[in-house]
Every structure is written in structure tokens, then in C-alpha cells.
Amino acid sequence: MRALRILLILGVVLGGIFVAVDRLAVNYAESEVATKVRASQGLSTEPQIDIKGFPFLTQVLAKELDRVDVTMDGLQTEAEGRSLTVGKINAELYDVILTNNFSSATATRAAGTAVISYDDLTRAAGDKDVKLAYGGNGKVKVTGTASVLGREITQSVLSSVSLKDGGRVVAVRADSVPGQGIPGLEGMIRKKIDFERPIGGLPNGLKLDKITPVETGMEVAVTGANVELAG
Numbered sequence: 001m002r003a004l005r006i007l008l009i010l011g012v013v014l015g016g017i018f019v020a021v022d023r024l025a026v027n028y029a030e031s032e033v034a035t036k037v038r039a040s041q042g043l044s045t046e047p048q049i050d051i052k053g054f055p056f057l058t059q060v061l062a063k064e065l066d067r068v069d070v071t072m073d074g075l076q077t078e079a080e081g082r083s084l085t086v087g088k089i090n091a092e093l094y095d096v097i098l099t100n101n102f103s104s105a106t107a108t109r110a111a112g113t114a115v116i117s118y119d120d121l122t123r124a125a126g127d128k129d130v131k132l133a134y135g136g137n138g139k140v141k142v143t144g145t146a147s148v149l150g151r152e153i154t155q156s157v158l159s160s161v162s163l164k165d166g167g168r169v170v171a172v173r174a175d176s177v178p179g180q181g182i183p184g185l186e187g188m189i190r191k192k193i194d195f196e197r198p199i200g201g202l203p204n205g206l207k208l209d210k211i212t213p214v215e216t217g218m219e220v221a222v223t224g225a226n227v228e229l230a231g
Helices: 002-042 054-062 116-124 186-193
Strands: 048-053 064-077 080-101 104-116 130-136 139-148 149-162 167-172 197-200 206-214 217-231
Touching: 002 048, 002 054, 002 064, 048 130, 048 186, 054 064, 054 116, 064 130, 080 116, 080 217, 116 217, 139 167, 139 186, 149 186, 149 206
Parallel strands: none
Antiparallel strands: 048 064, 064 080, 064 197, 080 104, 104 217, 130 139, 139 149, 149 167, 167 197, 206 217
16 A cells, blocks of 8 residues: 555656646747747748647647647738738647658647738838728728819719638728719719728738628638748
8 A cells, every 4th residue: 555655656746747748848839939939921020839739749749730829910911012910819739740850830720810900001002092981780980082074073982892702802891972963973983982902921821711891990800721930
């Protein structure tokens, strides 16, 4: 009995040591991955990395992590050559394969959300006479100014936002534009406030899946396969 008690105590102690070592290892790995993601994506601050699953060390030996959660701010993408800042991305990456002596990693699948502010979208529109803001009820308020017969006419309309070309293009189109009885005015205004912008520069493997106007900006659902996490 005495020997059994000693073995049980020893097992508990060794188990505690293993857990402590395992947690130290996962904390170190999270820090290293955060540094790599920051460098590869050109972020101004380090992202938050949370490696799920226990024990971590056995996952490392198998070179496959069950799940990794990533939160990053300030990702720079492009819209027709113009810089577009994504305010925040929350991504869940599953079945992350570690390769090249742990120097790179690829997630088999991913899902998450991103937010793009209206100010950043306004800059991406590329027209100083156009401004985007929240219009309520899932709409965007777009204000544009056009010159007609020497007059500057400004219109604010509610627009719908959609994704085209497999989630690679954001399209903004006014539901209706008052013509004010002036021939050709609607077309002139639409040239200002209706636009499509291809989005590039997202991490390899991620794509836009759904876009919804909310008060804080455009909320975008992202999905992906074979997403490069680091390397």
C-alpha cells in the first residue's frame, strides 16, 4: 500500500510537471507564430495567437494542430491599387499542418469575421466627392456630388452592398436615385456613387464570403481553405 501511494503521488507530481512544460511550450509557440504573422502580413502590431487543444506537445510531434485562433488589426489589403485597411480580423483555423521544420504552417480550413470602417471604404472609393456612412437597416448611405450645367448637385442615397466574382469584388449600388426632373442626372450621380472594387492582399487562402453593413463599418464573413498562417 505504501508503495502504491508513493507511485500515485509521483504520478501526480510528474503529471503536473508535464502540464507546466506543455503550457510553457504552447506560450512560446504562440509568441513565435505571432511574430511570423506580423512580419508576413506587414502588421503594425503583433496579432493575438491562441493555440487550442491539449496536450500541445503531442500535437507538435504529429506536426498538426487541432485549432488556432488568430486576431489581427490593421491588415493592409488593396482595392484597385488603393490601400484598404481591415480594422480587425478574427479567424479560426482548423487542422493546421506544420511544415518546413516548423517554419511555416497551413490551415486546412478557416472561418472568421473582419470589419472595414466606412472611412477606409470612402478612401478606397477613390473619389473625394464621395462619402460612405451607415444608413441603417443593413444599408450604406452614400453621398456624392456631381456637376450639372454649372451647378454642383449633392445627393445622399441608400445603397445595397454585395459580393461578386466569388467574393473577390465588393459592389455598392444605390437602390434609387432621384432625378429631380433633370435629364441625365441619375446617370451622372450613379457614376459617382455606384462602384465595384476588387479586394486583394488578404492572407493566401482567405476569401470574402458575406458582407453586411453595420454601424461600425462593413462586417465581412471570411472563409478559406489551405490558408497560409506563417512562413
